[in-house]
Amino acid sequence: MTMTATRQSKVSHPLFARIYPKINAVAEAHGAIEHRQELLAEATGLVVEIGAGTGANFCHYPPRADRVIAVEPEPRLRAQAERAAADARVHVEVRAGRAEALPVPDSSADAVVASLVLCTIADVPKALAEAARVLKPGGRLFFYEHIRSANPRFARKQRIVNLVWPLLGGGCNLTRDSEQAIRDAGFTIERARHFDFVIKGRTTPSAPCVIGTARKPASPASTPAAGADAGG
Numbered sequence: 001m002t003m004t005a006t007r008q009s010k011v012s013h014p015l016f017a018r019i020y021p022k023i024n025a026v027a028e029a030h031g032a033i034e035h036r037q038e039l040l041a042e043a044t045g046l047v048v049e050i051g052a053g054t055g056a057n058f059c060h061y062p063p064r065a066d067r068v069i070a071v072e073p074e075p076r077l078r079a080q081a082e083r084a085a086a087d088a089r090v091h092v093e094v095r096a097g098r099a100e101a102l103p104v105p106d107s108s109a110d111a112v113v114a115s116l117v118l119c120t121i122a123d124v125p126k127a128l129a130e131a132a133r134v135l136k137p138g139g140r141l142f143f144y145e146h147i148r149s150a151n152p153r154f155a156r157k158q159r160i161v162n163l164v165w166p167l168l169g170g171g172c173n174l175t176r177d178s179e180q181a182i183r184d185a186g187f188t189i190e191r192a193r194h195f196d197f198v199i200k201g202r203t204t205p206s207a208p209c210v211i212g213t214a215r216k217p218a219s220p221a222s223t224p225a226a227g228a229d230a231g232g
C-alpha cells in the first residue's frame with residue numbers, strides 16, 4: 001500500500017456534525033433518498049466510500065456490494081456512521097481517515113463512492129488520485145455532488161454566497177466543478193445526470209447537482225500520479 005504522508009490539519013466540525021443530520025433529513029424528505037439509491041444502484045464487490053458522514057448511504061447499498069469500507073475523518077460524524085453501519089444490510093466497516101490518504105491498499109476496490117463530499121475535501125486532485133490508486137483497473141467511481149452552475153449568473157451568485165458558506169457548512173464549497181475534476185484525474189465519465197435539486201420550490205445555492213459514474217482506465221499508466229497539483 002502506498003500511504004501518502006500528510007501533515008494536513010484534523011477535520012473537526014462540531015457544529016456541522018450536529019446540524020448535518022437535520023439538513024440531510026430535509027433533503028431526504030424531498031428527493032435525496034432517491035438520489036442515493038440512484039448513486040449506489042450498480043455498486044458491487046468491495047466499495048470504498050470517502051467522507052461517509054453520518055452513514056446516510058449505508059442502508060441504500062444493494063446486496064451485490066459485498067463489503068463497504070467507509071472513511072470519515074470527523075469524529076462525531078464517524079460515531080454516527082458507526083451506528084448506521086450496525087443497521088446496514090451489507091457489511092460496512094467505518095475507518096478514520098481522509099480522502100487524500102485512504103487507509104486502503106492499492107488496486108483493491110471495485111468501486112469508490114463520493115457523495116456530497118468533493119465540495120468539502122481540502123485537496124480534491126489528491127483525493128481523486130487516491131480513489132484511482134485504491135480502485136482496480138477498470139473500477140468505477142460513483143458520484144453525487146452539488147456543483148458550480150453552468151449558468152454564469154447563477155454561478156456568480158454561488159461565488160458571492162461562497163464567501164460565507166464554507167464557514168457554516170463544515171468547509172463545503174458551492175463553486176467547484178467536480179465533474180471536471182474527475183476528468184482531470186484521468187477518469188472517463190460514463191454517465192452524468194445534471195439536475196437542480198429544488199426543495200420546497202426553492203432553488204438554493206447548492207441546487208445544481210450531478211449524479212454519475214466514471215471509470216478508471218484499465219491501464220494504470222494513463223492515470224495521473226497521486227498529488228498532481230490542480231484546483232478543486
Ligand SMILES: C[S@@+](CC[C@H](N)C(=O)[O-])C[C@H]1O[C@@H](n2cnc3c(N)ncnc32)[C@H](O)[C@@H]1O
Nearest residue numbers: 051052053056074098099115116117120121122
Ligand atoms: C456534506 S457531508 C456528506 C456526508 C455523506 N457523504 C453524505 O452523503 O451525506 C461532507 C463530509 O465530508 C467529510 N470530509 C471533510 N473533509 C474530508 C476529507 N479531507 N476526506 C474525507 N472526508 C472529508 C466531512 O467530515 C463530512 O462527513
